[in-house]
Structure formats: structure tokens, C-alpha cells
Amino acid sequence: MTVRIYVPRDAAAVALGADRVVAAIEAEAAARGLDVAIVRNGSRGLHWVEPLVEVVVGDERIAYGPVKPSDVASLFDAGLLSGADHPLCHGATKDIPFLKQQTRLTFARCGITDPLSLDDYRRYRGLTGLQKAIAMAPEEIVREVTDSGLRGRGGAGFPTGIKWKTVLEAAGERKYIVCNADEGDSGTFADRMIMEGDPFVLIEGMAIAGLATGATKGFIYTRSEYPHAIAAMSEAIEIARREGILGPSVLGSARAFDMEVRVGAGAYVCGEETALLNSLEGKRGIVRAKPPLPAHKGLFDCPTVINNVISLASVPVILDRGAAFYRDFGMGRSRGTIPIQIAGNVKHGGLYETAFGLSLGEIVDHIAGGTATGRPVKAVQVGGPLGAYFPRALFDTPFDYEAFAAKDGLIGHAGIVVFDDTVDMLHQVRFAMEFCAIESCGKCTPCRIGSTRGVEVADRIAQGIEPEKNRELLGDLCNTMKFGSLCALGGFTPYPVLSAMAHFPEDFSPAPRVEAAE
Amino acid sequence: MNLHVSGDIGTRTLAIIDAMKDLEGPLLPILHEVQAEFGYVPQESLPVIAKALNLSRAEVHGVVTFYHDFRDHPTGRHVLKLCRAEACQSMGGDAIADRVKALLGIDFHQTTLDGAVTLEPVYCLGLCSCAPSAMLDGAVHARLDAASAAELVQEARR
Numbered sequence: 001m002t003v004r005i006y007v008p009r010d011a012a013a014v015a016l017g018a019d020r021v022v023a024a025i026e027a028e029a030a031a032r033g034l035d036v037a038i039v040r041n042g043s044r045g046l047h048w049v050e051p052l053v054e055v056v057v058g059d060e061r062i063a064y065g066p067v068k069p070s071d072v073a074s075l076f077d078a079g080l081l082s083g084a085d086h087p088l089c090h091g092a093t094k095d096i097p098f099l100k101q102q103t104r105l106t107f108a109r110c111g112i113t114d115p116l117s118l119d120d121y122r123r124y125r126g127l128t129g130l131q132k133a134i135a136m137a138p139e140e141i142v143r144e145v146t147d148s149g150l151r152g153r154g155g156a157g158f159p160t161g162i163k164w165k166t167v168l169e170a171a172g173e174r175k176y177i178v179c180n181a182d183e184g185d186s187g188t189f190a191d192r193m194i195m196e197g198d199p200f201v202l203i204e205g206m207a208i209a210g211l212a213t214g215a216t217k218g219f220i221y222t223r224s225e226y227p228h229a230i231a232a233m234s235e236a237i238e239i240a241r242r243e244g245i246l247g248p249s250v251l252g253s254a255r256a257f258d259m260e261v262r263v264g265a266g267a268y269v270c271g272e273e274t275a276l277l278n279s280l281e282g283k284r285g286i287v288r289a290k291p292p293l294p295a296h297k298g299l300f301d302c303p304t305v306i307n308n309v310i311s312l313a314s315v316p317v318i319l320d321r322g323a324a325f326y327r328d329f330g331m332g333r334s335r336g337t338i339p340i341q342i343a344g345n346v347k348h349g350g351l352y353e354t355a356f357g358l359s360l361g362e363i364v365d366h367i368a369g370g371t372a373t374g375r376p377v378k379a380v381q382v383g384g385p386l387g388a389y390f391p392r393a394l395f396d397t398p399f400d401y402e403a404f405a406a407k408d409g410l411i412g413h414a415g416i417v418v419f420d421d422t423v424d425m426l427h428q429v430r431f432a433m434e435f436c437a438i439e440s441c442g443k444c445t446p447c448r449i450g451s452t453r454g455v456e457v458a459d460r461i462a463q464g465i466e467p468e469k470n471r472e473l474l475g476d477l478c479n480t481m482k483f484g485s486l487c488a489l490g491g492f493t494p495y496p497v498l499s500a501m502a503h504f505p506e507d508f509s510p511a512p513r514v515e516a517a518e
Numbered sequence: 519m520n521l522h523v524s525g526d527i528g529t530r531t532l533a534i535i536d537a538m539k540d541l542e543g544p545l546l547p548i549l550h551e552v553q554a555e556f557g558y559v560p561q562e563s564l565p566v567i568a569k570a571l572n573l574s575r576a577e578v579h580g581v582v583t584f585y586h587d588f589r590d591h592p593t594g595r596h597v598l599k600l601c602r603a604e605a606c607q608s609m610g611g612d613a614i615a616d617r618v619k620a621l622l623g624i625d626f627h628q629t630t631l632d633g634a635v636t637l638e639p640v641y642c643l644g645l646c647s648c649a650p651s652a653m654l655d656g657a658v659h660a661r662l663d664a665a666s667a668a669e670l671v672q673e674a675r676r
Contacts, residue, residue: 016660188644191644217542226644265546267584267585431604431607
């Protein structure tokens with residue numbers, strides 16, 4: 001009897017040796033004359049146990065991890081294929097608390113299916129959203145998405161349905177759906193996981209967006225740093241085209257939609273939507289002034305929906321289960337679920353999809369289990385390099401767009417990076433400014449010049465040169481950048497800087513350095 | 519205008535353009551392909567691309583120099599990219615970077631004298647839950663420590 005074994009093809013699993021584990025399992029099974037079939041699934045998001053090996057026993061999948069190639073022989077000795085106990089065994093995967101407590105809507109299939117098996121996709125309710133959309137008028141699809149309360153998961157939190165409505169009502173021979181998969185924020189990997197672990201859901205979401213707005217062409221703009229995602233996404237698009245999901249008649253609807261993957265070239269600012277559009281057009285990734293909005297004049301001056309991967313990948317479940325189903329999760333004006341990406345110095349890193357509303361403290365202390373180093377948590381950066389640093393005193397902040405804004409922070413793309421007490425916040429401030437200087441597109445002065453001046457001022461504080469005056473100067477500079485920059489890069493770089501200065505003032509008063517006398 | 523295009527580079531660039539020029543917004547895909555072909559974007563390719571896409575040479579130069587990925591000179595035989603972003607910093611990425619630099623005897627953006635390894639910074643590989651991370655010639659590595667970073671350097675040295 002053939003035993004099915006799942007080992008993820010996700011880049012995180014591969015980076016931790018999944019390919020070598022697969023080779024070891026194949027070799028061990030062959031040597032023992034055992035019949036195994038290995039499926040390369042997406043990641044379940046429990047990254048601290050990657051590479052995670054799952055063995056199908058009856059109706060259950062039994063989890064083992066983190067598995068090294070050198071563990072494989074002992075796993076077989078213990079009875080891996082019958083799901084037997086072993087020091088690396090976690091029991092049934094679905095019962096692992098980190099997974100069991102989640103509400104997986106967008107990531108419902110990720111880690112469960114073979115990402116490139118359309119049969120698997122269909123078996124787990126894939127394409128039902130698109131089928132329903134085909135039977136609906138464009139206005140009805142847009143209303144469904146609006147009613148769901150879905151807001152842009154890239155970070156800005158703009159209502160997705162309103163964006164779609166604008167494009168639907170915009171006049172234009174040709175319209176585009178652009179998926180922003182330029183996930184450059186440190187601490188985030190949800191887009192990558194969807195593209196590698198369930199690419200069809202993104203294709204389905206984009207096709208629905210096309211039907212809703214009259215757009216016939218889609219682009220997924222992703223990063224050159226994501227070779228595994230590019231490969232999986234491209235292959236999935238080929239399959240979808242072959243199976244009539246994409247092409248001149250989407251699922252036999254006589255309505256056309258097709259798409260392609262485009263790869264950026266290492267510019268962080270291209271995650272900003274207008275810079276991304278310029279880059280897609282083959283130009284420098286320079287930010288455009290708004291208005292005109294991309295919804296009116298976007299890619300090649302045509303009406304364009306530009307949405308984040310997670311926004312688009314959440315659309316199929318909304319169409320499938322209905323707006324009310326999705327809207328019932330969450331709090332306040334943050335409806336539905338959010339895939340929180342737990343990263344940095346944590347015991348249990350990975351992806352945790354849940355309804356909005358968990359407090360930051362619950363996430364850091366309970367779900368993430370504190371730091372990997374075992375030292376106290378000092379700061380948590382939420383929302384990528386442009387997000388604020390939160391101290392323990394603000395751990396009661398609920399995960400919600402408005403609640404974070406009220407604390408001078410942002411959810412961004414929902415990545416959280418935890419630092420232990422060895423972190424020097426002045427160093428982090430310098431890095432924030434340095435990163436902005438490296439990645440600034442150069443169009444507006446506050447960002448282009450301000451970031452370089454910011455590095456210099458941070459250095460002067462570190463050197464103990466007129467610290468009080470320079471702290472004030474840094475605050476003033478942040479003010480200029482915040483209100484004078486054209487886009488979020490220059491406009492939000494002050495968030496990590498100001499939050500670090502406000503919550504960790506002790507790191508900004510270094511003892512004046514005594515220079516050695518000549 | 520007399521364009522002194524070196525025959526080989528010009529011809530190979532033209533073949534790439536021919537295969538891709540019907541894409542919408544073809545410049546980035548063409549540049550990626552040119553870099554894949556030559557290992558960098560040769561100066562000699564720029565006027566060929568500009569002419570084919572009806573752009574000025576300055577426009578093409580502007581695009582090439584805007585993006586961190588595009589290089590105007592060849593790399594070493596291997597390219598080692600170390601993530602420098604916050605999640606990797608929180609797990610000792612700076613110390614790993616110092617160690618790798620010391621082992622290779624070079625700084626970022628430099629190539630070892632024997633032409634074996636080019637060291638580059640990268641800002642996020644999306645492996646932030648298993649930091650620190652690196653990429654060697656397109657293959658990803660995570661949860662690096664001093665020992666595994668040294669192994670990676672050895673592998674790159676080969």
C-alpha cells in the first residue's frame with residue numbers, strides 16, 4: 001500500500017532543508033522496500049517545525065518536525081509510515097494548538113493541498129466563488145465585496161469594493177487588474193505563501209475582479225527575491241489557461257480574462273502602487289502624484305484595479321460563502337480575517353490567520369511564545385520597515401486598523417517583528433533612515449534628502465554630539481517627511497523613528513563619547 | 519549616428535528583444551533576460567534595446583540604473599546575498615554578516631580576488647520567521663548561525 005507523505009515546497013521549508021529531507025525519505029523508503037508517494041504541499045505556516053513532514057494515516061495527517069535528513073532513519077525505525085510516536089511527532093496536524101486556534105479563510109487550503117493540483121483545488125471548494133461570480137452582474141459582485149467589509153491588505157486598508165466600483169464605472173476600452181505581490185516589508189511572507197502554497201486562489205480572485213470591473217488582463221507584479229513564488233505562480237497560470245479558467249472564455253462564460261507574472265528588480269519602492277505601475281510599464285519605479293487615481297488612469301493610462309495578493313485571495317471565499325459570512329469575523333471597521341505574520345526573535349514564528357481583534361500581547365506572548373533567545377521582549381515592530389515600534393506598555397492594543405492608528409502605528413501588511421532586550425533602538429532608527437535613503441525613488445525632496453540627513457542626525461546622537469538639540473532636529477525632520485513626502489516610503493519612515501524615540505528614550509541618551517586626545 | 523555595437527552582444531541582445539518585444543511594457547522582462555544571458559547588462563546592449571523599443575538611450579540607462587538588480591559588470595562565479603532587514607537583525611543577522619565578510623575578506627558589493635564570490639545585501643527574502651536568511655545563487659537558506667554561515671561561505675568558495 002502506498003503511503004502519502006507531505007513535505008512542503010514552500011521557500012521557508014526549502015531554506016530549512018525540505019528538499020534534502022525529501023531525498024532522504026525517498027532513499028530510506030527505497031532501501032526498506034516501502035512504497036511512499038511524496039506530495040510537495042504549501043506550508044501550514046508553522047515555521048518553527050519546518051521542514052514539517054506529514055504522514056497520512058487513515059483520515060489523519062500526523063505531523064513530524066522539524067525534520068533533518070539525519071532524522072529520517074530514526075523516524076522510519078519508529079514507524080513513521082503508521083504515524084507512530086517519535087520525539088519529533090506532534091500528533092495530528094490539525095490539533096496542533098497554533099493551527100487549531102486559527103480561523104483560516106484566505107489560507108484555508110494552504111498547506112493542505114498540492115498547490116498545482118486543480119483537482120485538489122476543486123475538492124476544497126476551489127472555483128465555487130468564480131462560478132457564482134459568473135452568474136452575477138458586475139454590480140452585484142462589487143456589492144458583495146463592498147458588503148464583506150474587505151479592506152486593502154497591503155497596508156492602506158482602503159475598502160476593496162469601492163476601488164472596484166470606481167473601475168467598473170470608469171469608461172475605458174481596456175482595463176487592468178494588477179496584483180501587488182511586491183511584498184518587500186521585512187516580517188511579511190503571506191503573499192509568498194499564497195503564491196507558493198495556493199496559487200489558484202489568487203488566479204480565481206483576479207478573475208473575479210476582472211468579471212466585476214470589465215478588466216480583461218491581469219498582471220501579478222512580484223519580487224525577484226521570490227523565485228519559488230514566481231515558478232509556482234507561472235506554472236499555475238499555465239494550468240489555469242489549459243483548463244479554461246483563464247483565456248477568451250473564463251469557465252465557459254464567454255467573458256475573457258488572462259494574466260501574466262512580472263518580476264521586479266529589487267526596488268522596495270515598487271511596492272508603492274503608482275511606482276509599481278511605472279515599473280510594469282518599463283519605466284523607473286518613480287512614484288506618481290495622485291490624482292489621477294489608478295482606478296481612473298492606471299496602467300498605460302487605463303482604469304486599473306491594483307490590490308494586494310491577500311485582498312485578491314480573500315475574494316473567492318467571500319463570493320463562495322457570501323459577504324455576511326466574511327463580515328461576521330473581526331471588530332469595528334476591520335472585518336474578516338487577517339493573516340498575521342509572526343517573525344523575528346520568536347519561539348513560534350509563522351503565519352497565523354485570525355479574525356481582527358487579538359491584542360498584540362496575546363500574539364507576542366501566547367501565540368508566538370515569546371522570544372527565541374528566551375530574553376525579555378523589548379520592542380515589536382508592526383507593519384514592516386515603515387511601521388512603529390511598540391513597547392510592552394502598548395501590548396493591549398487590539399489588532400485593528402483604527403486601534404493601531406490611534407497609537408501612532410499601523411498594521412501594514414500584518415507582519416510583526418519581535419526584538420529582545422539586546423536591541424538598540426537608536427541603531428534601529430538609523431537603519432530606518434538608511435533603508436529609506438537606499439530605497440527612495442528620488443522624486444520628492446523630503447524623502448530623498450530627509451532620509452540621508454536622518455542618518456547623519458542619528459549618527460550625531462550616537463556620538464553624543466549635542467544630543468538634545470539633535471533629538472529635536474530628528475523629530476522636526478520626521479515631521480517634514482511625514483507631511484511633505486509624496487508616498488508612504490518617506491511619509492511613514494518617521495513611524496519607526498518617532499515611536500522608538502517616544503517609547504525607548506533611554507536608548508537616545510548615550511553617554512558622551514570621550515574622544516582620544518591626539 | 520554610428521553605433522559601434524560589438525557583434526556578439528548586439529546579436530544576442532536582438533534575439534532576446536525579438537522574443538519579447540510584443541509584451542506589454544517589455545523593458546523590464548528584456549533587461550532581466552539580458553542579465554540572465556550575460557550575467558550583467560552590458561553597455562553595448564543599451565543602444566540596441568533603445569532603438570528596438572523606440573526609447574532614448576538615456577531612458578534605458580535610467581531604468582537600468584534605477585533598479586538594484588541590474589548590474590553593469592559581471593559578478594563572481596557565485597552570488598551570496600545576505601538579508602539585512604529587521605527580522606534578520608533581530609536574530610543576529612548583523613553578526614552573521616560581519617562573520618561572512620571576515621571569512622570572505624570583502625565587504626558588500628565586492629567580489630573576492632579569486633572571482634569566486636560576490637557578496638550582496640538583500641532587503642528581505644520573505645523568510646522572516648526563520649531568520650537570519652541568505653540566498654546563494656538562487657537557493658535559499660534560513661536559521662543561519664555562525665557554523666552554517668561558514669558552511670555557506672565554503673560552498674560559495676568552491
